[in-house]
Ligand SMILES: [Zn+2]
């Protein structure tokens with residue numbers, strides 16, 4: 048059986064390890080096909096692919112774009128054999144800058160609450176400007192300055208968090224950007240997203256908004272659903288598979304692994320996509 052995981056993160060967004068190490072670890076775990084879907088960054092898409100090739104592992108280029116719908120923050124995945132990085136460079140400018148500003152505001156809130164030795168410029172300097180600054184970077188800086196345990200630091204940062212600003216794309220804009228860059232747009236982890244809608248609008252209404260929203264995206268060129276995910280329960284997987292089947296959408300799957308620090312509950316090395324769906328997915332990528 049082929050082992051496939053199409054949803055991994057590296058330190059170019061909020062993963063624990065650099066992408067070279069992610070590729071090495073994936074190889075150790077005998078994964079045959081992977082995608083490193085870092086948040087909002089086109090940086091090193093080609094480098095990730097060429098390194099994986101050198102190491103003998105198949106890597107599909109990937110990205111995960113942050114978007115906002117009806118006040119709910121959600122993620123759109125994009126996959127391609129080879130993306131046009133220049134399209135992303137322009138299209139993600141506002142998103143990357145918005146993320147930086149969001150982290151600056153969270154850091155300012157922390158300083159206001161007594162963490163006086165936190166310095167945003169250190170956080171900014173901790174990664175290349177083309178990479179995506181995340182709460183994970185703020186947490187790491189807080190640990191460095193306060194000696195806190197990871198769990199406590201995460202909680203402290205979450206308490207001072209601020210929502211996505213006006214810079215956030217709509218999901219349809221994210222879908223169109225991925226299409227324009229030569230990729231296949233896929234709705235990430237529906238199980239997590241429906242919970243967010245339910246939390247905001249209540250169970251019945253939240254679910255209705257979520258499934259209506261999928262219909263809206265399909266009409267707007269969404270090409271796939273992440274049916275298999277650590278964040279989807281069995282019934283969500285079934286529902287998404289049915290929607291994908293009815294609408295001729297690609298089916299994808301991935302762990303959303305970030306590493307042992309950021310998300311210790313998610314291990315690396317599982318198979319997240321049955322081979323029949325993998326073959327259809329590859330066909331969809333090649334024929335787009
Ligand atoms: Zn996500």
Ligand SMILES: [Zn+2]
Nearest residue numbers: 054056111303
């Ligand atoms: Zn993810």
